[in-house]
Amino acid sequence: MGRRSWVGAGLGAALVGAVGVGLLVAPAGAAAAPVLPPVSPEDLVSSVIAADAPPLGGEVEVDNALGLPAVPGVPQLANGTSAIRVWSGGDGRGRVALPSADGERTLVSDGTTRWAYDSRDRTATRAPAGEGPDRAADTQDPTTAATQAVATLRQSSTVTVDGTAEVAGRAAYQLVLTPLPTERTLLREVRVAVDAETRLPLQLTVLAQGSGDPALQVGFSEIAYGPQDPALFTFTPPPGTTVEDAPARDEARPEGERQGTTVGDGWDRVVIGQAPAPEEGQARPEGAPDLSTLGTPISGPWGTGRVITTAVATVIVTDDGRIAAGAVPQQVLTEALAR
Amino acid sequence: MTALATRTPTRTTAPLGRLAAAEVRWVLRRPRTLVLLALLALVPVALGVGIALTGGPGGDGDGDGPGLVAQVAGNGLVLPIAALGLALTLLLPLTVATASADAIAGEAAHGTLRGLLLAPVGRARLVVMKAAGVVTVAVLAVLVVAVVGVLTGLVVVGGPGGTMITLSGTTLGLGEALGRVALVAGWTVVQLLAVAAVALAVSAFTEHPLVVLAAVLGGLIVFGVLAAIPSLEWLQPLLLTSGWGAGTDALRDPLPLGDLVSSTLRALVYVVLGAAVTVVRMRRRDG
Incomplete structure (x- = not known):
């Protein structure tokens, strides 16, 4: 009897272990592609552009394999996976939380004022709505990110609706933008998953040449439509907080100087700009990364400089202060510089 | 049903409650248990006094102190959560591992385990009784850190009118803040139970208490x-310690429960496995 129950207990424990490990390790599992009525790419794109962002709350997962150098303070830019919590209340009201291991950056917009709160040094930065002190919200929010990509990339690409997918439990159309064969670009494909019902872009996937895994995937891992708690969209600086006003946009970003020229259009567009001149008593403008230590040296008929390559883009910084950047191979950049 | 009705009033086994109470009294009379609990009470006090002396937030540079400690300045109710997080890395597991080591391996080393094994107590009941002592120590250890942390936070560090400032920049009232502390305390107890279950399993296999301590801390x-x-990133979901950062989530607003729930489930799997191994081993143990 002892031996039998012994075996039984062992089997039970093994079963619990197996089930527990399965629950912990197994991903959500790829559901079968939902069946949706067919839609033309034009209709889908226009409905995306026309659709208003409904009130929603959710979690956005950023899977980043761009190969960017790490920028302090913005861990979301470095390679890896990070989760962002977003709430949108419509009418320009929203809240974004960028959690880190022992802190959090919170961005709140109540429609008239934008707040950026950093728990590490307990500072709150205030700016009038419309010109945020931090562009992280614009670049990370899949809604805006995907809408911008659709609008700008449409002229030089084949746009197809390639089946359906399930994203964050929602049935979605897969809008696929592929560069035309004449485009010389590092990008292979851009996929946007669009919610079949609300026409909200749910996921943006960027695939680069020569790699099967996405270079960048930004998308909801959880989403719940519906009215959100209005308290989420107000921000009162807690006691002990340093409140600063964000510098006005034209001060921080001189007009014209950084505007730059573009060479080519579509996927192989190259932007050539002028690096900001170092100011008196300051090595470089605050916040601008030090480019002089990045990349590998390169020279050509256009001069000498350094080239920085990532999975989806190439940047050349010349020694005379010009910057050329684009989602293109290095050769296209040097041609544009030599022009 | 009929078996219950015809049961004779004379007992053939000791009631479990009395066994557990006896074990708890026995555990709590050990000087080392009391010393460890007193040392744990010093953690929040030392943190609170240190932070109160060095000044407020942003006083001397940013990002000083490990983890949440920098958040405690001028925000006393964060102290219990920061102290629990700090203690969970080593001190709290050490405490429950000591209790688990004494529970079975310690008795075996003294030769007193044989008497317990010969007593008319089922082996499973013996394990339950021993576990009761360890669970008591785990709960007491967490309570000591949490309660002393709250008191030190309110008295020594102080805060904006008995409120807690979350990482998200919102302000919570005293009741909700205490609720968050209780949540972290409960979550910490479950994590400690996972450590204790594994430690008891090791304890059941050896008669040297030091082996248990070495196994737990080494693990x-x-x-x-x-x-x-x-x-080895794929291994992360299996490691108990990879969820131990989730306590910080209690300081975010709105409260994200995802990591807290998943780390609790992971700990429960460890509890079940450790308890099963302990019971199986104790059934065959003879001294």
Whole structure:
């Protein structure tokens, strides 16, 4: 009897272990592609552009394999996976939380004022709505990110609706933008998953040449439509907080100087700009990364400089202060510089 | 049903409650248990006094102190959560591992386990009784850190009118803040129970208490090393320690429950496995 129950207990424990490990390790599992009525790419794109962002709350997962150098303070830019919590209340009201291991950056917009709160040094930065002190919200929010990509990339690409997918439990159309064969670009494909019902872009996937895994995937891992708690969209600086006003946009970003020229259009567009001149008593403008230590040296008929390559883009910084950047191979950049 | 009705009033086994109470009294009379609990009470006090003396937030540079400690300045109700997080890395597991080591391996080393094994108490009941002592120590240890942390936070560090400032920049009232502390305390107890279950399983296999301590602390260090190796990222969901950062989530607003729930489930799997191994081993043990 002892031996039998012994075996039984062992089997039970093994079963619990197996089930527990399965629950912990197994991903959500790829559901079968939902069946949706067919839609033309034009209709889908226009409905995306026309659709208003409904009130929603959710979690956005950023899977980043761009190969960017790490920028302090913005861990979301470095390679890896990070989760962002977003709430949108419509009418320009929203809240974004960028959690880190022992802190959090919170961005709140109540429609008239934008707040950026950093728990590490307990500072709150205030700016009038419309010109945020931090562009992280614009670049990370899949809604805006995907809408911008659709609008700008449409002229030089084949746009197809390639089946359906399930994203964050929602049935979605897969809008696929592929560069035309004449485009010389590092990008292979851009996929946007669009919610079949609300026409909200749910996921943006960027695939680069020569790699099967996405270079960048930004998308909801959880989403719940519906009215959100209005308290989420107000921000009162807690006691002990340093409140600063964000510098006005034209001060921080001189007009014209950084505007730059573009060479080519579509996927192989190259932007050539002028690096900001170092100011008196300051090595470089605050916040601008030090480019002089990045990349590998390169020279050509256009001069000498350094080239920085990532999975989806190439940047050349010349020694005379010009910057050329684009989602293109290095050769296209040097041609544009030599022009 | 009929078996219950015809049961004779004379007992053939000791009631479980009395056994557990006897074990708890026995555990709490051990000087080392009391010393460890007193040392744990010093953790929040030392943190609170240190922070109160060095000044407020942003006083001397940013990002000083490990983890949440920098958040405690001028925000006393964060102190219990920061102290629990700090103690969970080594001190709290050490406490429950000591209790687990004494529970079975310690008795075996003294030769008193044989008497317990010969007593008319089922082996499963013996394990339950021993576990009751360990669970008591785990709960008491967490309570000591949490209660002393709240008191030190309110009295020594102080805060904006008995409120807690979350990482998200919102302000919580005293009641909700205490609720968050209680949540972290309960979550910490479950994590400690996972450590205790594994420690009891090791304890059931050896008669040297030091082996249990070495196994638990060594295991924690190995888990930490494994979690730091990028190519072993797939191993992360299996490691108990990889969920131990989730206590910080209690300081976010709105409260994200995802990581707290998943780390609790992971700990429960460890509890079930450790308890099963302990029971199976104790059934065959003879001294």
